[in-house]
Amino acid sequence: MAPVFSHGDLRLYLLSLLDEEPRHGYDLMQALADRTGGTYTPSAGTVYPRLAKLEEEGLVTKTVDGRKTVYAITPAGHAEVHARQADLEGIEAGLADSVRLIADEVRGSVREAMKSLQADLAAARTAQPAREAPPASDDPRVRSREELRRADAAINEFRGQVRADLRTYVARGGELAASVVDDLTTALDAAAREITRAIRR
Structure with missing residues (x-):
């Protein structure tokens, strides 16, 4: 705003x-x-x-x-x-409110992105889509390497998007609150635990 x-x-x-x-x-x-x-x-x-x-x-x-x-x-x-110090204080207060609103929007976007990621992980863990039986020559190790490449691509895309958003915000003079980074770290830790649980089953 x-x-x-x-x-x-x-x-x-x-x-x-x-x-x-x-x-x-x-x-x-x-x-x-x-x-x-x-x-x-x-x-x-x-x-x-x-x-x-x-x-x-x-x-x-x-x-x-x-x-x-x-x-x-x-x-x-x-x-x-x-x-006109009183007028200046009013202007400064309005600008500070605007910066706080932007920080809140960034924090909300990070939280929503992490919730979406966690929901996707939970759905992938519980979903059992019908699949055709793989041909006899299909090597499970080959399939695993393909899925690993897909996982790498998804992680890199997420990392790149969040990093770009945060860097752009700070480059434009925004103040990145510690609470935003704390929320991001907490959500990433939770996502990592979900992935670890999913692959160990």
């Missing part, structure tokens, strides 16, 4: 980022993405007009540093940030 900046909120938030340190435009866009857990990635067309407006208002200045234009807050800009 992307955080919604109400009218004037993005302007104030940009000003607060510049109050921390001077930044160039791309750095501001990256900071916004990081602070919002990847839920909001503004375009240059969104950020630069607001920076230009802040400059017109005398709240920021810009200087050219090589190929980059660096923006810095002015005393008037710092005074506005200081005067």
Whole structure:
């Protein structure tokens, strides 16, 4: 769920980022993405007009540093940030709620994936599908190696999907809670025990 900046909120938030340190435009866009857990990635067309407006208002200045234009807050800009601390706290609280919602969604997705895996394992253990009698020349060891390849493929696909989802989430600035990893570890341990019980029967 992307955080919604109400009218004037993005302007104030940009000003607060510049109050921390001077930044160039791309750095501001990256900071916004990081602070919002990847839920909001503004375009240059969104950020630069607001920076230009802040400059017109005398709240920021810009200087050219090589190929980059660096923006810095002015005393008037710092005074506005200081005067609107309550508004900034409200914005920060809204962004934190958005990041928590994403973490909850990731945790729920992991739990659902593990429940589905456990259900599939249980169904495979109890199901007894009708099969034609194998030909006399069919070697059980060959069949076992084929099934082992299928199991490897399924495990690798699951591992790749979960790993990609988690890496993407963290790369976009999301905070991976320890409880999510704990849930994942617990579910994987349970799945491993189910598999061990199934193959020992």
